[in-house]
Amino acid sequence: MSQSDPTAASRRTLNPLLSPFKENPHPFYERARAEEPVYYNEVLQAWIVTRHEDVATILREPHRFSSLEATKGGPPYPPEVLAILAEGTSRVPTLVDNDPPDHTRFRSLVNKAFTPRRIAEREPFIRELANGLIDKFVNDGQADIVEQFSHPLASMVIADILGVPREDISKFKGFSDAVIGVLACQAPLPELIEYAKGMVAFHRYLKAQLEAREKEPRDDMFTDLVQNAPKAEPPISMNDLLGMLEQILFAGHETTSGLIAATVLHLLRNPDVLARARQDKSVLAAAIEEAARLETPVWAIYRITKEDVELSGVRIPKGERVQICYMSANRDEAKFACPHALDVSREHVTDHLAYGRGIHFCIGAPLARLEAKIALDLLFERLPNLQLVPDQTISIVPSATIRRLEHLLVRWDIG
Numbered sequence: 001m002s003q004s005d006p007t008a009a010s011r012r013t014l015n016p017l018l019s020p021f022k023e024n025p026h027p028f029y030e031r032a033r034a035e036e037p038v039y040y041n042e043v044l045q046a047w048i049v050t051r052h053e054d055v056a057t058i059l060r061e062p063h064r065f066s067s068l069e070a071t072k073g074g075p076p077y078p079p080e081v082l083a084i085l086a087e088g089t090s091r092v093p094t095l096v097d098n099d100p101p102d103h104t105r106f107r108s109l110v111n112k113a114f115t116p117r118r119i120a121e122r123e124p125f126i127r128e129l130a131n132g133l134i135d136k137f138v139n140d141g142q143a144d145i146v147e148q149f150s151h152p153l154a155s156m157v158i159a160d161i162l163g164v165p166r167e168d169i170s171k172f173k174g175f176s177d178a179v180i181g182v183l184a185c186q187a188p189l190p191e192l193i194e195y196a197k198g199m200v201a202f203h204r205y206l207k208a209q210l211e212a213r214e215k216e217p218r219d220d221m222f223t224d225l226v227q228n229a230p231k232a233e234p235p236i237s238m239n240d241l242l243g244m245l246e247q248i249l250f251a252g253h254e255t256t257s258g259l260i261a262a263t264v265l266h267l268l269r270n271p272d273v274l275a276r277a278r279q280d281k282s283v284l285a286a287a288i289e290e291a292a293r294l295e296t297p298v299w300a301i302y303r304i305t306k307e308d309v310e311l312s313g314v315r316i317p318k319g320e321r322v323q324i325c326y327m328s329a330n331r332d333e334a335k336f337a338c339p340h341a342l343d344v345s346r347e348h349v350t351d352h353l354a355y356g357r358g359i360h361f362c363i364g365a366p367l368a369r370l371e372a373k374i375a376l377d378l379l380f381e382r383l384p385n386l387q388l389v390p391d392q393t394i395s396i397v398p399s400a401t402i403r404r405l406e407h408l409l410v411r412w413d414i415g
Contacts, residue, residue: 011036015043017186022396026340029328038314044073044400046302046321047314052332052353054311055324058303059357062099065303065322067360070097071247073302073323073400075185081196085182088200089207094244096251096301096360103359105232106244110363113161113221119367122157126371129156130378138382138414142389145408150260150375151253157371158252158364162245163220164209172253175202179250184400206245210238248364251298256368258297258404259288260375265408266291266342267376268388273344278380281373286344288372292354294342299327299403301356326353327403383412 011032016025029050032039037051049055058065077085085091093099094106112118130153137143155172164172178198181187187195213223225245229236267274267287277284303322308315316322330352331339337346355362362368380386389409397404 011039011048012042014041015186016041017184017398017400019395019398022398023394025327026331029325029331030333033328033332033334037312038316041323043075044321044323045075046073046323047316048323048325049311050325050328050332051312052329052335055326055329055353056357057311058322058324059353059360062359064306064309066099066306067097067103067301067303068093068099069304069321070301070360071183071401072097073183073300077182077185078189078192080189081182081185081192084193084196084200088203089239089242092240092243094240095247095363097247100359106236106240107363109225109228109232109236110221110244110248113224114363114367116366119370122161122367123370123374125160126153126157126374127378129153130375131382134378134382141414142409142411145264145379145410146257146261146405147407149379150257150264153375154253154256154260154371157256157367158249161221161252161367162249163213163218163222164249168205171205172249174198175205176250176254178202179246180254180397180399180402184398186398202246203242206242206249207238210241210245251362252364252367254402254404255297255362256364256371258295258402259292259368260372261405261408262295262297263288263291263372263376264379264410265388265394265405266294267380268386268410270342273342274380276344277376281377283344284376285369285373286346286349287342288369288376289349289352290342290344290346293330293336293352294340295403296327296330296354297403298354298356298362298401299399300325300401326356329353383410385413386410387412 014021016022033050037054038047038049041048049058093102098106133149133153137148156169159169159172175198178195181192181195182199185192209222210226213226217223225241229241267277273287277287301324303324305316305318305320305322307318333339355365387410389411392409395406397406
């Protein structure tokens with residue numbers, strides 16, 4: 001199937017989670033927006049919505065589009081995987097995959113951890129972490145920005161907010177891989193089984209942390225959650241907390257890691273913009289927003305229709321799964337002039353959908369923006385003549401929701 005020729009038949013049978021499509025899906029979606037902006041995909045068993053206007057409609061109408069299966073975008077789990085997952089805690093709707101009024105109950109429980117004041121207070125700590133990571137490779141002349149910088153930085157920041165012991169942070173790469181692998185459900189069965197085991201281990205780890213805070217409270221988010229969950233109306237159970245923490249930890253570092261790496265990639269591909277960003281922090285901030293739009297760290301999310309709906313003239317029955325394709329909507333030429341360009345002078349540069357919109361707008365968006373600004377400022381300050389390693393393969397993590405580079409090799413001058 002050719003990306004440049006998305007026939008109706010190919011749209012139905014395309015697996016968007018596999019290479020080479022996932023590395024460059026944009027020509028396909030451009031044709032789809034023009035010719036068949038809402039279509040059914042048999043692999044994902046969902047209606048794919050590609051235009052910005054339709055996506056915005058879904059986001060502002062939660063009374064017609066339920067979020068209860070927002071993160072499950074891959075095919076059904078094999079029985080062997082379901083059996084292993086059953087050994088852990090049962091998955092319950094909490095933040096991303098919930099509707100009002102329950103969604104409001106969970107969101108209010110975590111809001112105070114992400115207030116502007118608390119986020120601003122973390123700037124010195126984030127700067128210290130970022131400098132410490134750069135210290136480890138600054139004299140090497142080459143590094144993998146994802147593996148050695150963006151992923152560990154984002155992991156350490158969100159883990160510290162929650163109260164994860166520093167010595168345990170290294171575990172979160174494996175936990176995150178397990179969550180991505182299970183949700184995408186694309187690997188061979190033996191790998192899926194290992195991912196499922198990793199997900200169960202993740203839940204058990206989180207449960208142990210919460211139980212420890214019940215016995216010995218600390219000044220961290222784990223303690224806040226344990227102490228305040230029983231006060232909610234109705235009370236929030238341990239199982240509920242585990243589901244919510246899985247989402248916070250996973251989304252809190254995977255998406256930010258993806259944003260940082262994507263911004264590095266786009267700036268190094270646009271040296272004129274990079275030169276301006278080095279001199280003007282407002283240009284750097286705009287470049288981060290543009291990279292978020294162009295790469296969209298959460299490339300898709302899912303909804304279930306609560307009633308018969310119509311989008312772009314296509315009728316979707318009640319009870320159907322709908323994919324909100326943020327990645328396509330964020331490059332919709334009807335909304336953005338020159339949509340494939342990194343344009344830091346774009347009017348209303350923050351008016352994209354990379355962080356969602358409406359009641360599910362990303363609670364961690366201000367934190368992600370702060371981390372990215374600090375990380376990029378330090379990278380370009382400390383690594384002279386930073387550039388991409390030539391002829392490298394740019395690959396994307398196979399995920400039903402997350403869009404993140406697997407690796408990004410860069411080099412710079414030393415000595």
